[in-house]
Amino acid sequence: MRKGLFNNIRVWNDGHALGYEVTERLLSRSGVEIIRNCRCDAVATAGARVTGVYTSQGLVSADAIVVAAGLGSSRLLGLEDVLFARKGQIVITDRGGIGHAAFDGHLMAASYIAAKRRGSKTAPSRVGLVIDPLKTGQFLLGGTREDNRSDTGTDIESISQIVREAAALYPPLLARRVIRTFSGVRTATRDGLPIVGQHPTIENLVLATGFEGDGICLGPYTGKIVADIITDKVTEPEYSLLAPQRFLAERAAS
Known part of the structure; x- marks a missing residue:
């Protein structure tokens, strides 16, 4: 030196x-249905609970939603001052x-x-x-x-x-x-940490965004955390440093 x-x-x-290889391998093993060329416009809610997502192809109903849209998360959840x-x-x-x-x-x-x-x-x-x-x-x-x-x-x-x-x-x-x-x-993100966790005011709406350059490597582990959150297998202290409450709770209170 x-x-x-x-x-x-x-x-x-x-x-x-290689990011594209990791993504394709995970998708092929998941068995999920992929809807391509479909724009997500807004999260659908009933009261304080998520019910689906409005898309360019209509409403997709769901019991839980994970927003992992990178910068697109700003538009969906009003995070322009955070991301x-x-x-x-x-x-x-x-x-x-x-x-x-x-x-x-x-x-x-x-x-x-x-x-x-x-x-x-x-x-x-x-x-x-x-x-x-x-x-x-x-x-x-x-x-x-x-x-x-x-x-x-x-x-x-x-x-x-x-x-x-x-x-x-x-x-x-x-x-x-x-x-x-x-x-x-x-x-x-504003504080340099990703956002992973349950939305503070909308039930069964989970965020996973703001990873900067680490999203690919941390993706599989983050996916497990998100799945555990949705199925109530993880408690808040385990991910509290990353939880969206640090940004969204104060906004809801103001």
């Missing part, structure tokens, strides 16, 4: 997961003549973790550096955290900063070429 440049963490034996977009730009290098990961695990700057908990809708954009060696021999280099940005383009200033910081930390990257850049939009 070059003195005064970075504080970094070497993460050993870290695994990789916000956080864009991230990513760099992919060439293979460098090898067909396996360059080293085990990955390198992560402390700023990468700290930026997740910034929780500000007005904080300046910054790079939280991660150097992720892929099994193809390529590297994934990331990434920016750009608050209130929902576009999916990349820009030379951000990409250059990522590449400079990555090469300063791991000089062998100077022999690689950048072959692709892309960006995506994460759903962040």
